Amino acid sequence: AVPVALVAGLSRATHFGVLVKGAAPLEALAGIRTLILDKTGTLTDGQPRIVSTQSHGNLSGDDMLFLAAAMDQASKHPIAQAIVAVARDRGLVLPVPADVVETAGEGVAGTINGQAVLVGSPGFVAARTSGNVVNDVSRVSGDPGSVVVALGVDGVLAGHFVLADSLRSGTATLLAGLRKAGIQRIILATGDRRVVADAVSGTLGLDGVHADLTPDQKVSLVLSERSHGTVMMVGDGVNDAPALASADVGVAMGARGAAASVVAALGYITPVQGALLQEVIDIAVILNALR
Ligand code: ADP
Ligand code: MG
Numbered sequence: 001a002v003p004v005a006l007v008a009g010l011s012r013a014t015h016f017g018v019l020v021k022g023a024a025p026l027e028a029l030a031g032i033r034t035l036i037l038d039k040t041g042t043l044t045d046g047q048p049r050i051v052s053t054q055s056h057g058n059l060s061g062d063d064m065l066f067l068a069a070a071m072d073q074a075s076k077h078p079i080a081q082a083i084v085a086v087a088r089d090r091g092l093v094l095p096v097p098a099d100v101v102e103t104a105g106e107g108v109a110g111t112i113n114g115q116a117v118l119v120g121s122p123g124f125v126a127a128r129t130s131g132n133v134v135n136d137v138s139r140v141s142g143d144p145g146s147v148v149v150a151l152g153v154d155g156v157l158a159g160h161f162v163l164a165d166s167l168r169s170g171t172a173t174l175l176a177g178l179r180k181a182g183i184q185r186i187i188l189a190t191g192d193r194r195v196v197a198d199a200v201s202g203t204l205g206l207d208g209v210h211a212d213l214t215p216d217q218k219v220s221l222v223l224s225e226r227s228h229g230t231v232m233m234v235g236d237g238v239n240d241a242p243a244l245a246s247a248d249v250g251v252a253m254g255a256r257g258a259a260a261s262v263v264a265a266l267g268y269i270t271p272v273q274g275a276l277l278q279e280v281i282d283i284a285v286i287l288n289a290l291r
Pocket of ligand 2: 038039040041042235236239240
């Protein structure tokens with residue numbers, strides 16, 4: 001029944017505006033054992049608001065936002081883009097950062113008006129500054145969707161921001177649909193902190209949780225799950241690209257413009273826009289029904 005299933009899947013995919021390169025991802029879609037989900041921008045809507053700003057030194061909250069947003073102009077991370085948007089909304093005019101070095105999924109370093117600036121995950125900034133971000137951050141809430149972004153200036157921890165990102169509505173229903181379609185294991189793989197990962201996993205009833213992962217560790221997780229069966233990875237097309245490429249089926253959420261063409265070229269199934277997970281479930285359900 002494979003050719004019939006593929007024809008049905010392909011026309012369905014085309015109908016939904018999903019780009020498919022080659023038949024292999026669709027064939028794999030019919031036999032997925034494990035679904036690995038990224039959190040930020042995948043399970044959450046990726047449009048967080050800043051809910052609090054904590055300075056650990058002399059900088060005001062406005063100075064912190066100015067430096068973090070100026071630096072984050074150099075990053076395509078959804079959190080980075082949210083910070084830039086907040087700053088622009090407040091009318092800040094941001095200088096262009098120099099000497100930029102991005103560590104994908106962790107943070108970005110560079111120079112702004114002669115100051116060495118780091119912005120990114122608490123672990124990323126703590127590893128490159130003095131000051132105890134870990135203790136400070138452990139007091140922050142573990143609400144699903146809450147994100148902590150740390151700021152380092154001239155080698156010292158300057159402070160951190162707490163951002164609230166909401167879980168996408170309807171995710172629990174989508175995951176139930178995928179289980180119906182035959183997926184046995186649904187696990188979370190996030191670069192975010194353990195408290196947040198556990199809270200998300202509890203809310204959605206997931207089968208496994210991996211927190212504090214770097215993009216390389218996500219690749220290792222995908223490969224180790226592949227030794228047990230077919231793996232679909234759903235993540236962010238930019239930061240999770242290596243993990244998406246390592247899976248049998250890679251799904252890039254919300255990839256637009258240049259990012260969309262990159263993931264399409266790599267053979268991922270790529271959303272043109274919007275609620276992709278639903279589209280993938282529909283295709284998986286059809287393929288499994290026809291098998
Ligand atoms: P997930 O795996 O859940 O999508 P990521 O690995 O993409 O999460 O990001 C983990 C954390 O890294 C974020 O919660 C945020 O603290 C931080 N982070 C990564 N890159 C940046 C950046 N460029 N600017 C600000 N924060 C960043
Ligand atoms: Mg992500």
